[in-house]
Amino acid sequence: MGKKVVFIESNSNDPRFNLALEQYVFDEMPNDREYFWLWQNHNTIVVGKHQNTAQEINQTYVREHGITVVRRLSGGGAVYHDMGNVNFTFIADTGDMETLNLHAFCTPVVNTLEQIGVKAEVSGRNDITIDGKKFSGNSQYIKHGRIMHHGTLMFDSDLSVVSKALQVSSDKYESKGFKSVKSRVTNIKPYAPADMDMETFKNILKQYMVQGEDVEIHHLSEEELKRIQQIQEERYNTWEWNYGASPEFSVQKKRRIEGCGQIEISMNVEHGCITAYRSFGDYFGNGDTEELQETLKGCSLQPEALAERLKDFDLESCYSHLDKDAFICLLTE
Ligand SMILES: Nc1ncnc2c1ncn2[C@@H]1O[C@H](COP(=O)(O)OC(=O)CCCC[C@@H]2CCSS2)[C@@H](O)[C@H]1O
Structure with a gap:
């Protein structure tokens, strides 16, 4: 990152608000700054921009367990979030990045984990793993010289729900939608110091992910909250976006x-x-x-x-x- 970094304080656990917040920061906040923040969702599946929602999720399970389903702006596959998972978002200039540079944004995660004695590595196209098991999925969205890189971090998620909620149906689908890539998954917690809880883990991320950068804290104003809620209502609350925007x-x-x-x-x-x-x-x-x-x-x-x-x-x-x-x-x- 090159410019002054703004850390956004946001405590919402509503995935539709949180995705609207990303869109707001990306499209409407000044681009003489770069941004970083952490966020958590209550039980949710987030599908990629180009996915067929119905095909990627276990709809009966999702309905019966009250899991929210929402589509994001970036491509890639479907992931499950609960309060044991924390997401991070970076918004920065693409600079001279010619191709999607995943490592630039995943390396801070690996380095931060090293601080607490966890040995992780960036692997494959968009994953961060421990012992070959994935705990972080990442994707990117690029527009007008700016990049949004976001990723999940499963610290203490219910892994049995991850596989059930994302179990694809046995119905025969045909579509050009992007298919998720199933992985073996793990939480970070079993590898972290025994007394570490989510709050401590989040504070460590906040401290180390942007270490060495010039960081300023930003609290969202009433006006900004209103605008974010408007984006949420227009897009992320709608069936038309979350399901209807699937490829034919x-x-x-x-x-x-x-x-x-x-x-x-x-x-x-x-x-x-x-x-x-x-x-x-x-x-x-x-x-x-x-x-x-x-x-x-x-x-x-x-x-x-x-x-x-x-x-x-x-x-x-x-x-x-x-x-x-x-x-x-x-x-x-
Ligand atoms: N929370 C979470 N973290 C890591 N890996 C997960 C998670 N949930 C599911 N999975 C595993 O990843 C695959 C899908 O991998 P696949 O590579 O297809 O998709 C991704 O990784 C997309 C990452 C999107 C990150 C965004 C950041 C903020 S909003 S969502 C799934 O089938 C599971 O095996």
């Missing part, structure tokens, strides 16, 4: 429904809307699925939009014993 995809799902039979559906989705729907199988029902195809065409895959579209449709006549909520889950999970 097609999916085939096969389910056995008690009292109804085997249903196989095939669906094309563009810009979050159903462009084609068909179903096959040995299900009972004497209604016309062609009418259902027409009804669903153009409808957003958002559960509320589907419920509204199907409000007056006699679904049981097509598929006996399949109620609307279960059908909507079938389409979206």
Whole structure:
């Protein structure tokens, strides 16, 4: 980093606010400064800019466990955050970096960990590992000569949830979306001094990650908070961004429904809307699925939009014993 570094104090654990904050700092704060801060989210999956959200997550698990799902500006794969995970963000000039220089921003992490006796290394395309196991995923976003580099640090996350929440479904998807790269994962805590907790770990990061830089602390003003909340509402709170902005995809799902039979559906989705729907199988029902195809065409895959579209449709006549909520889950999970 070259310019004066601003450390942003922010205590929100709302992932949608936190991603709006990144966008705000990147787009709207003065670029005669560079920025660094730490942030944590309550249980969340953050998907990469070019991913098909539905394909990357275990939607049933996510719904049942109240996990927030949000899309970020940078590319790469899907990661899980809980309060045992802490994220860091750097915003700086790209300078003469011709290619994405991952090491420039991962080395401070490795050096900081060394201070507490943890031997970590930068590995592969975007990971930092201990004993070959990943605890940090990183990605970057570049625009107009500025770079945002952010990464996760699993200090004491629930690793069993990481794999369950990110377990991809057995439905057959086809899309150009970027697929996550599964890794063996670890927490930092088992390698750190025994008495170290998250707060101490965060203070160490704050102290050492920008050591030697000219650092100034910034508290967000009321006005800034309002603007960040506006960005949050316009983008990160919306289904259209978090799910709908996925690349177009097609999916085939096969389910056995008690009292109804085997249903196989095939669906094309563009810009979050159903462009084609068909179903096959040995299900009972004497209604016309062609009418259902027409009804669903153009409808957003958002559960509320589907419920509204199907409000007056006699679904049981097509598929006996399949109620609307279960059908909507079938389409979206
Ligand atoms: N929190 C966390 N930290 C490290 N590794 C993780 C985490 N969650 C999941 N994973 C593992 O990484 C792969 C996905 O790896 P993949 O390489 O596909 O994706 C990434 O690493 C993206 C990193 C994005 C970082 C941003 C920083 C702030 S907001 S999110 C996943 O399948 C798990 O095996």
